[in-house]
Amino acid sequence: MSTLSLAELETSLGGLSLNVPLPQFDTANVLVNPLDIFRTYLADILCEIAECDHAVAYSSIQPSNNLSLGDVAVILPKLCPGGNANEIAFDLIKKFPPCPLFQLPFPDGVHLRIMFVDEMLPRLVLPFISDRKEAYGCNASLGLQDPSSPDSGRKKLVVEFSSPTITKEFEGKHLRSTIIGAFVSKMYHAMGWDVTNVNYLGDWGKPIALLGVGFGKFGSEEALEADPIGHLLEVNHKITELFAPEEAESKRVRDEKGDTAELESQGLYAERNAFFKKMEEKDEAAFAFSKRVRDLNIEYYTKLYARLGLTFDEYSGESQVGQETMNEVEQLLKDKDVCEEKDGSLLIDFKKHGMKAGAGIIRDRSGGSTYLLRELAAVLERSRKYQFDKMIFVVAADHNVHFTRVFKILDLMGMPELASKVQHVSFSDISKMKEKLGYGHQPNEIFDQCEAAMVESLKAEEEKAQLLGAGEDIAKAIGITALSAQELAAKRGTDHAFDIEGMTSFKSGTGPDLQYWYSRLRSLSEEHPETGALTDEDFEFLAEEDRANLLRILAQYPDVTNAAYKSLEPSNIIAYLVGVTDQLAACFQDEEAGAAVTPAKAALYDAARQVLKNAMNILGLKPVASAGHARADTPVQDE
Template sequence: MQIFKEQIACSLAPLIDWEPERVVAALELPPDAKLGDLAFPCFQLAPKLRKAPPVIAADLAERWEKPAVVDQVQVVGGYLNFFLNPAVLAQQVLEAVQRAGDTYGNSQQGAGKTIVVDFSSPNIAKPFGVGHMPTTVLGNAISHLYQALGYEVVRINHLGDWGTQFGAMMVAYLKWGENDPLTEDPIGKLYRLYVKFHREEEATPALRDEARAWFNRLESGDEEATRLWRLFYDVSLKNFKRTYRRLGIEFDHYTGESFYIDKIDEAIGRIKAAGVTEVSDGALVVPLGDDLPPCLLQKSDGATLYATRDLAALFYREQTFRPERIIYVVAMDQALHFQQLKLVLKKMGLPLADALEHVAFGLVKLPKGKMSTRRGQMVLLDDVLQEATSRVQEIIAEKNPALPNKEQVAEQVGVGAVIFHNLKNSRMRDIIFDWNEVLNFEGETGPYLQYTHARCVSVLHKSGKQEFDLPQDLAGLSAEAAQQVLKRLSQFPETIDKAAQAYEPSTMSRYLLDLAQDFNRFYNTCRIIGEAASVEASRLALVNAVAVVLRRGLYLLGLTAPEQM
């Protein structure tokens, strides 16, 4: 709707002595289509003009010279309601999509600016469970959305590759791992050893001391501890990258906590120099007032903490990338941690405090409660992806056994179903992991969107045409169902912007579901192929535009768009 808002604003602005940009910002979508396509609230003009909003609206309607894009204007209460010209709507929307193609909806508002997105960040030597799915697919979608707005996006995977848990892993591997080279099922073996350690630890607390000793050896650069750490790191990263390839996700940098170890002393020195630290019970802390606990930087024994490493990472990223924003896609249960980081930076007087954004999300839970790696209560993401793909293969075998590239399509649809399940609702909602819901391909699902795209492509192929230019006569798009699709298509650029600014890919998910529903209603009520030449041509152009936007929208969410299903 942006292009129509701008045209209305340019003609309305002089009458009310506003800048066009202000009018654009004030224009609203009416709650009911019967009230028009756009509405201008006159309430903001009442104090200055000293008139009732309905009187102002009536006066403007009488004096306003409507642009070609507006068919009629109505006064409803204190609103000026605009109804778009169907022919102009069709022409401008379809020409915009045809002209831009797969870049339709993109903008340059972020040109010359960099955004860092920190997401996924699984722990070394642990499986990639479905609990890591939200941060992974949210971060990927947010990265795509900001790239569409013209930003340079730096995608960082801050691996959990440091900490006392590695001491536990080393003890478990040496006691029960039988010096396995970890060439087969390495993550499964390490996972079972990790679970065994924590079960044994409950009965034998001395194991905890052994683990601490091994981690101290690692921190000191001990050769054997470093060898074991590198073994766990290498097999884990290889496994993670395989999963990321399956999800279609790439990172610019894999820099975990260990990367910042040699930068911690400098970071602590910088914080001390800012005069915001104090010593409490031998530990170095930054007091944050009465409402929050102090940020602990260094224990009395000199050991550093997660917050220290994160601050070192923030300083490094600021210096290296000069970003406008650093976005952390991390679960809601880490909110206090990011509040503390932000306040430390603020107390230091650094603009970096305003650049730090914590994009929180709800937890993934099993029906009985939160997942736990330590107790072995985990659903593995690779198992979910494989099960989803297998179920799609069964559906294809039953409904379309002659489908070309069956395995590829099954992978695209199965993986897409899992991704979309994590992105269709507000990111703050907890996800109860339920196999039946994840793999339900009916209703508001990724496969429904992919199928609608494949339907569009099928119609275009059946037409026998390669080009889908607009005819002069657009009467074939005057039907209400076609007009609704056109209006929905016009909202795509604004949807990208809205989803990005709110860090809320579900806004795009909802838009695509609405577009698919609008298109399928059009498909079922308006004949496309076999109509008069101009009618067929205009409707094929509409189908092509829907295919473009569905394909582009699915990509932004991290899904592929099969051409056949």
């Protein structure tokens, strides 16, 4: 949290010839966001010259997406509804009083655009970032039960993500869920929430039963001991291939509106269903097999996630859902006439409840539980265990219908409050990862290839490798950053490429480029630490165009994180960091070769380093130390 009090801030502002005390606006948080200081003073001016309500004035001020078009824009139809925009703009410009913070506004269609006074930026922004340090860009009050009371306790969030199906490959959608889910967790934690990370494994149901049948036919204890995950994938591939003709025939019969009961009472269908029945009845051998497969996968995945610097508070899964809770959900659905029996199955016809989501099966004709029933029971169990204020599922868009059904059923069960607390954060499930890695790949191979490519990339970038540290361990750490940054850079709703060569390059916005800039700034900050208060001459130097524009961008960071907290769209933070590094490149380009690092430069670049570090940490891109401050064979991470 900030060490700066409101009284101290107002004393500082008074020293800059600004009127104090600060005008009060409910939505402004001047101790968290420096732009709120500017907005507060501007809204106060607008209230007076436009003769409007305080809330209207403040809400009419919007950030600018283009620094050449001003730092902020006033939306005139919002400020003065019903008037002529041109007439309103010129009237406001004529009445606009002198203020140390703002240049004279200029009209632009329905906007009144306003530039900040360059000389004021370093005087306000640099002390703000220096004061808040790691807390800059975070607003811990968002996680309080009562934002007006620091002692009210923190809100609780459960985030479910990654959630691989342990009978199948770790797909591109699981990787993306892992990386986006980690971002969601870190974002909420930064905003003050008490966060629990849950990995809900696909470790139950008929896919596991089919694997059990397959292991009886193709399994080898020796092979399982040597390569547990690889052998299980191999067995699953063989039994799935053997089962494919029966599945295809069942689909043909269903498509022709026939009865599949006879077909599914024989062959692998019957073997699979019988194995699953034994699992649900806790048959010793069948249940022991499913537990063994689960335990082997958890051991493997725990090590895998550690390579991402990620831990889970709980490895849950379909197998962990209590039978009693499933029975409770089933009974509730029956009591409220939500479900019905049809062809031996228990299902919900969503058309009867105003949805175009078809039918959802709760129990199949053999009486076995379904994924939908287990999901509903899991939500109920978690709400009781964690007493959460919100639960977020970070799952690919191919589950959109599933979660729409889950949330609707909770409402139909008479639990609208619980339904309102759960959210599905979806993303495109289309990835090129399988095309690049081939069929049957294991998750570790993804990381191995990225790390190996990063080693080669650094060999081709000798100057950057020297700064970052040419050791193989540092290269591997940056390779993981490269992978994560690529997954985060694409908007959640868009398809994304899996381009190992591109992700491990030093193009703007890649993980390696962000690590390079961070190491460069960190080395500079440590070689030239801040030496105390800046002089008027220093502030004049920082008011020059490129440096002032960098300060403008740094001042926007709390706005960026606040927007990302609401949208849970990490690509916007990556795009913001591209703006930071591009502006840093412009500042460095303007400097003469060998020019001394003055206190003003040191303060500016240390502020940029702090913002870069904070943003990378929220994204899960752990900054590594530069070679000058760490052994070349040790990927020291900056805490």
